[in-house]
Amino acid sequence: MTIILTFFLLHWFTSVFAQTFFLHRYGAHRMFSLTPFWERFWHLFTIIAQGPSFLHPRGYAILHRMHHAYSDTEKDPHSPHHAHGFLDMMWKTKERYDSFAYGRTTPPREFDLPAPSWPAVDRLAQSWVFRVLAGSVYAIFYFIFVPEGQWAWYLLLPVHWLMGPIHGAIVNWGGHMYGYVNHRNTKDRSKNTLPIDILTMGELFQNNHHGKGTSPNFAYRWFEIDPAYQIMRLMEALGMLKLERNAA
Numbered sequence: 428m429t430i431i432l433t434f435f436l437l438h439w440f441t442s443v444f445a446q447t448f449f450l451h452r453y454g455a456h457r458m459f460s461l462t463p464f465w466e467r468f469w470h471l472f473t474i475i476a477q478g479p480s481f482l483h484p485r486g487y488a489i490l491h492r493m494h495h496a497y498s499d500t501e502k503d504p505h506s507p508h509h510a511h512g513f514l515d516m517m518w519k520t521k522e523r524y525d526s527f528a529y530g531r532t533t534p535p536r537e538f539d540l541p542a543p544s545w546p547a548v549d550r551l552a553q554s555w556v557f558r559v560l561a562g563s564v565y566a567i568f569y570f571i572f573v574p575e576g577q578w579a580w581y582l583l584l585p586v587h588w589l590m591g592p593i594h595g596a597i598v599n600w601g602g603h604m605y606g607y608v609n610h611r612n613t614k615d616r617s618k619n620t621l622p623i624d625i626l627t628m629g630e631l632f633q634n635n636h637h638g639k640g641t642s643p644n645f646a647y648r649w650f651e652i653d654p655a656y657q658i659m660r661l662m663e664a665l666g667m668l669k670l671e672r673n674a675a
Contacts, residue, residue, distance in 0.1 A: 430572050431580050435587070438476075438565075440628070442590045445473040446482070447630050447655045454484040454542045455491040458643035459659065459668045470545055474552045478561040480591035481552045486528025488542035490520070494599075496538070498615035498637060505599045508616060517596045528553070562588045594627065602633030609647050610638025619651070629653035643670055 449469045452458040461469065474481050490504050497503045504523040510516035526532035551557055565587040573580045586593060606618030617633040624631040632645040632653060639647070646653040662668050 428572065428574065428577070428580065431569065431583070434568060434572075435583055438478075438587055438590065439626075441472075441476040442478075442480075443594050443626070443628050443630070444655060444658070445469070445476040446591060446594055447628050448659070449473045449543070450482055450484055450487045451491065451630070452643055452655070452659075455488040456640070457541075457671060458641075459663070459670045461668055465667055466543060467545070470543055470548070474548070477591045478565070479558040479588050480593075481558075482524070482591045482595075483528035483549055483553060484543040485539075486524050488540070489527045489534045489538045490524050492538040492540070493523075493534075495637070495640060498613070498617065499603060500615075505595070507600045507603050513596065513600055516600060517592060520595065520599070521592065594630075598627055598630045598633065602631050606631070606634070608634050610634055613637040621651075624651075625654065628655040630655075 450473065453461065453466075453469070470484070473484075493502070493504050494506075499506045499508050501509050503509060505516055505520040507513070507516050510519055527534050565584055569581055569584060601620045601623070602618055603616050604618065606620040608618060613634060615637060617637040619634045620631040629645040630636075632647070632651060635647040635651070636642075636645050643659060644653050644656040646656065659668065659670065663670050
């Protein structure tokens with residue numbers, strides 16, 4: 428069904444772009460600057476794109492900064508090398524993320540740096556009311572457009588509902604398990620995972636990112652393309668952001 432596949436791919440790529448662009452490169456690393464208007468715009472975009480799986484910017488930023496500091500050690504909040512399989516890594520990540528995103532744990536001060544914050548809107552987006560309503564939108568769409576008897580299409584619904592965490596898990600698992608290495612000074616086991624990196628818009632160039640953590644461009648060699656960075660270059664040309672070449 429063309430309409431279902433189109434809808435699924437649209438959700439996949441808007442969600443992964445929101446995560447790599449707003450949560451990761453902006454929220455966790457400040458690889459570019461935004462005006463207050465554009466920060467609010469992309470904050471709302473991330474909520475809409477991720478829907479029921481919305482990831483709190485501060486919680487995400489803290490977790491990601493810890494990942495860089497402790498990459499592939501026992502303190503890493505989501506290393507595949509210290510988990511009993513893919514699902515165990517996802518569950519451990521969820522527990523650590525929840526502790527920061529919902530204020531259950533006070534993080535180390537060195538990781539709790541400024542991150543996008545919109546308290547009232549974030550509380551709403553994190554509520555079960557919003558998550559259930561947003562998830563229902565996908566279910567209603569499938570109910571309307573899936574032909575009678577083709578029930579297998581409904582198996583895609585859990586992916587819609589968990590899109591944000593699924594993207595993060597693919598990146599953290601694949602990017603630290605499979606692929607090749609450009610930077611051997613990272614002191615971790617990060618990899619560049621091709622050819623499926625296009626599905627994560629540059630996020631699976633993990634070895635490049637860990638090797639050059641200040642660079643907003645995750646591609647390094649001539650045959651590597653970071654789709655999100657190319658979009659960011661266009662946005663800079665249009666005056667929507669300012670790339671920070673010395674980002675942290």
